[in-house]
Amino acid sequence: MYNFIGWRRRMTSDKKLNGQVVVVTGGNTGIGKETAYQLTLREAQVYICCRDQKKGETAVKDILSMNPKANISLLSLDxxxxxxxxxxxxxxxALETKVDILINNAGVxxxxxxxxHDGFEMHFGTNHLGHFLFTLHMIPMLKKAQSGRIVTVSSSLHRFGQMHLDNINLQNGVYHPFYAYARSKLANVLFSRExxxxxxxxxxxxxxxxPGVIDTDLYRHTEMLGKRGDRGWFLRNFYxxxxxxxxxxxxxxxxxxLADETGNCVRVDNMIPEATxxxxxxxxWELSCDLVKLEEPLKIL
Incomplete structure (x- = not known):
């Protein structure tokens, strides 16, 4: 599944997911929305969990327009x-007794x-801590599935990250948006590993x-790329x-x-030492448990 400037194999499996429940965070736009749509074509019950409910409602309507038989619902998640x-x-x-597939896709x-809202640096708090807590709360439902899967979307930029566990909010002049994002993606890798x-x-x-370098709204705060209308050539050729x-x-x-494999996605070589x-x-993991005040029953993992 390796990608280089758009060279990539497609997932050609016609596997059906009848009766299976899939949860996708950030499914209102970009690859999350596309992932949700593709999974509705495989007849799964899909929930997209989104912060912006208006965008979420629009995404559901768009998916239903492309697949009128889609079994898709929207939940609020910030x-x-x-x-x-x-x-x-x-x-x-309250809606489901089990979850078969959890896709941690959302991110800033x-x-x-x-x-x-809880005072954590935005990238770390959203991309890592939010998904950390959400995932651990999903474990009991995933255990009720015949075979559960948790898929977390990280980034190759994790290789530029440093955890700074003694300065988790990157204060005192340490903060830089690029390295903060890279750190949150490194946290995704380490969380998946543990x-x-x-x-x-x-x-x-x-x-x-x-996932590759994708043309999505993830980059809306990235000034170096300018406004969407100003970077059309760059997007067409490199995203x-x-x-x-x-x-x-x-x-x-x-x-x-992949049923017998787990951990970091296969086909990846030369991981940076900190990622392994x-x-x-x-x-x-232990710090994250403390930061989110993880409930005692969930600490048994």
């Missing part, structure tokens, strides 16, 4: 708010020096992937479409050959 994360889990639990990038170890003897597999960008996610979610450091992964 990953920058731990209260919102817990509320979304409660609402989903290139933000100014903002903080979340999660895979803790779920080793369960029915759940977890995967972490780089790939959300459809092609969704292919690696679909591969991790659907391919039966089990000690850092465990320390990040």
């Amino acid at each position: 990953l920058s708010s731990l209260i919102s994360v817990r509320k979304c889990v409660k609402e989903l639990s 990038g290139g933000c100014p020096e903002w903080t979340t 999660l895979a170890k803790r779920l080793l003897h369960s029915n759940i597999n977890t995967y972490c992937l780089h 790939i479409t959300p459809f092609m960008g969704s292919q690696t996610t679909l591969y991790c979610a659907l391919d039966d050959k 450091d089990d000690k850092i992964a465990k320390t990040l």
Whole structure:
């Protein structure tokens, strides 16, 4: 599934997901929306969890216009708010008894020096802590599936990240939007790695992937790329479409050959040392538990 300036294999599996429940965070735009659409074509019950409900409603209408038989629903989820994360889990639990596939797709990038509702640096708090809490709350429902999968969208930019565990909010002049984003994507990798170890003897597999450089709204805060209308040539020649960008996610979610594999997405070589450091992964896990005030029953993993 490797991508280089648009060169990429497509997920050609015709596997059906009748009776399966799929949850996609950030499914209102970009590769999340495309992923959700593709999974409705495979007849799954799909929930997209979005912060912006108007955009979410528009996404549902768009998907239904392309696939009138789509079984798709919208839930409210703001990953920058731990209260919102817990509320979304409660609402989903009232609707479904199990979840078969969780796709942690949502994310922010290139933000100014903002903080979340809970006071965490925005990239780390949204891309990592929000998904960390959401995922752990989903584990009981995933365990009720015949075979659960957790797919987390990271980025190759994780290789530029440093965890700064002693300065988690990147204060005192350390903050830079590029490196803050890279750190959050490194956190995604480390979380997937530690999660895979803790779920080793369960029915759940977890995967972490780089989707490619995609033309999405992720870059709306990135001044170096300018406004969308000013970067058309750059986008056409160096970015790939959300459809092609969704292919690696679909591969991790659907391919039966991955049923016996877990952890960081296969086909990745030369990971930076910090991304494969089990000690850092465990320390990040324990710190994250404290930061989100993880409920005691969920700490048994």
